[in-house]
Amino acid sequence: MDIPAELGSFLRTRRAGLRPEDVGLVAYGTRRRVPGLRREELAQLAGVSAAYYTRLEQGQSTGASDGVLDAIARALRLTPDERTHLGNLARPPRTGRRPAPRPPSARPATRRLIAAMDGVPAVVLDLRFDVLAWNPLGHALIAGHLPADAPERPGDRPNTQRMLFLDPHTRELYPDRKGEARRAVSSLRVVAGAHPDDRRLAELVGELTMKSGEFAALWARHPVRRCAFGTKSFHHPLVGSLELDFEMTRLPDSGGQCLLMYGAEPGSPSEAALRLLSRETGAFHAP
Incomplete structure (x- = not known):
């Protein structure tokens, strides 16, 4: 990933979303060639020089201090997730070339855990959103049109991002198509910034x-x-509409x-x- 270009693009999109009057500045000039705040205005709000901010946005300055990044984040009204993302882009880790990693796999204990979850759809994902394992109900919910053993083949494992944008079945699974797409891209941005x-x-x-x-547009x-919990709507081809809560929990010592x-809410039609x-x-196992 081209980190300097990503940093500049991120800062420009956030500048474009703010107007001078939104942040208590008096707009100068009668015509503005670009939407949102100018670089000079953003620098003024953050308390840094316009030249320094320009170099940062152009990817020509590395190692910005926490104080500077915090000031810019406040000026741009960034969320905590966006502030973390800014730090990842402004100070990317220095790493040398690494050999291609071996395909990850879910631990046997994790597989046994999700297999024991009767009535709970469960899916194990790696940091790239590849499906490493699912229990029968998890498979039936999100990808019943795919073979149940698909996660066992590292070369063509299902990937929830790829499915959402490229697989016709998955596209029809979510009534709130736009919301689900935004949530997916937002999560992928977080991961991409942390693993450049x-x-x-x-x-x-x-x-x-x-x-x-x-x-591409999103x-x-x-x-x-970070979309680690919330509610999702489904229109499943076998059982119709469902409104389900979801939780995404990081597994310890698992490489992400x-x-x-x-x-589902107890007693609800979704349950x-x-x-x-x-x-x-x-997918039901009788006691």
């Missing part, structure tokens, strides 16, 4: 940018947000793997639909 030297992650971004205009806006789990999905797909 990950070749396979960069290849995924490049593939999606080339093949999906929707992804990626260019630099949405940044996460456990994604779904659940009944989830139970029906278990029975229809054989």
